[in-house]
Amino acid sequence: MRITEALDFVGLTRGRPAGRHAHLYTIADVHRAACRALPRSISDYIDGGADDEISVAANKRAFQELRWLPAALVPADSIDTSTSLAGEDWSMPVGLAPTGYTRMIHPAGEIAVSAAAAAAAAPYVLSTVATTTIEDVTVATRAPWSQLYVMRDRALTDDLIRRALDAGSPVLEIAIDTAVAGNRVRDRRNGLVIPPRMTPRTILGIAVKPRYWMGMLAGESIDFAQVKASDTAGSLPGGSIADITSGFDAALDDAEIARIRALWPRTLLLKGPLGPQDAARVRDLGVDGVHLSNHGGRQLDRAVAPIDLVAPVREAIGPDALVLVDSGVRSGGDIAFAIALGADAAFIGRPYLWALAAGGQEGVERVLAILKAELARTMALVGTTSIRSLKERGPQLIAQRRTLGGN
Template structure:
């Protein structure tokens, strides 16, 4: 009798394949989105997203740096309605979260940068377009109103550099980020070993990739040609590949040229790279509005200090009115909370939204924004803070490293 009841409870129906929406609904963390992306992308493309430079020490250190910090919550506080809203460089945002610039996004999904920008606009978050994007400045500007930023690489051809600056201003971009960590391309060994090229070339390895993920290649072939869209109108633009375009960046750029860029750009200006305290002060004194602390997600110089560990010393050196943006290693809303407690104004993600885009297109990126914002809101409540301003103000009291307090006691008065 008991056996017959047990058998009656067993369903032998073969479950129907999950739809994309169902698969996305089962993603509750950034890692879940990454796993879904890995099922849909060829290995070489996944390695392009995941890989770092040389031994990938910085890649590992970036996430580990955030994981080292520990919270010391404040209890018996009214956190019935924690407010994630904040102001970033003079503009309101729904949360201290943004989408960092990434190159060649339409290779990840034909939806590309416009899908990321739409998701960011819908979530009330800033999005930075890369010079190396597969959507042009003007194409993105034609989409929904959003807080659009532009990451600039300085070219040996200065006329091309300042033409990009003019185009960004004319298209209504609000923030310009000058990348200062790309004097030469990083040595990304996964791409080298995979024979990975942009645009993709058919090799024995890529043919195996096609066989493993035919759906990806079908979508790619049906989409518009991949190109560096912001350079497509240049006479030599169509000839650029990932192998030769790095040679166009100018390794001779110095501080003396920053004044000309500051004069040419009417909006907010940030330096983006692994900027230490002394360089941050120098940039501030030259009229730069802030820094974007980043080691390119570990894709440029290996063994650089994790950006998380630069936040507090840069804040202490540069003062309260200097903007600090940070990326590289953020995988959870608790990482965003730690970044703000250390003194940052905004945390940005790159790889996570590429995984989300590969997993489910624009809805995937929207899901990522929902997940990270929700995690951040919950962390705020459990920390006993009701607003972003309170989190930043009380950060030194709420955060410690694995070995004890990590912030100097005199940092507290510096924060607004």
């Protein structure tokens, strides 16, 4: 693909782009549009993190402190952003990370996100606490990757795995950073609950953001459809956020990972803030790789920024393991840094939720187009023409590199 074709994908070489989202040029633009569309409690749910939200800010800052040293005199008239992950070909090394309660952001929810990802040839990971079942997502678009919160009820856990297999999900990601729920102070102050309840604050919100609330009221009721479809024993009565998170297994250990490995014949990843020693150790359990994440700063505050783990983890587990990273990714330049440091792909969370709030499926497609154009431009300017060359030459292209334990 020529570099001008990549930029034309979002209309940036021929003036103002066409379409309802023509005014959205960057992820920051998308964020502002989402804030205009959403009630404060919902935008706080997306933007907020645990405790003092130090990790939320640090995740972005870790990317911002990296600097390029471009290679000189490298022809850049043809840029190839395509890559392969878990045996499938994708248009770029960008994925959509699992997020919960997506239909609370927009009535089209997970199906709109999955359809946008399919249109952009990007992987999408469905959360255990999704508001749409994996069966419905698969019928409407394609089989997503699956994220798994291991539940204390092993029959429930095993049924989630079985349903992912039956749906054709190619990848299972086990979240390992949710022994307890993070202390998300904004949500506590806002009294956020699932399903939403009519309170004086909700009624006031209808007056302030009528379009959002009319959309919610016109749609089907919101609940934790994905996990509840496997809860045949009723081990999660009530279905509130507290009910669901109280069902997570706080005693998750190596033996359980090995047990799930025996049940899952396809690509298996562990998702969380894994350091190099832990990443190397869990490879011995038979997992195929890691998804480095601190939950976007929503679980343990002051956790290391995942981008700082990429290089040491890659060194610890070797070139063949799959290494994904999320938390703080806000541009195509961030994605390029992730690849240069040794990741196979970078995943976004908040950016696509902002896009969903601002424009439904078209909004998510717009964000993915922006990121692809930014990635292609960055590759051209630093002197790499393919994702493979960006990864291979990455260490020489980064002038300032943060590492675990560094300054």
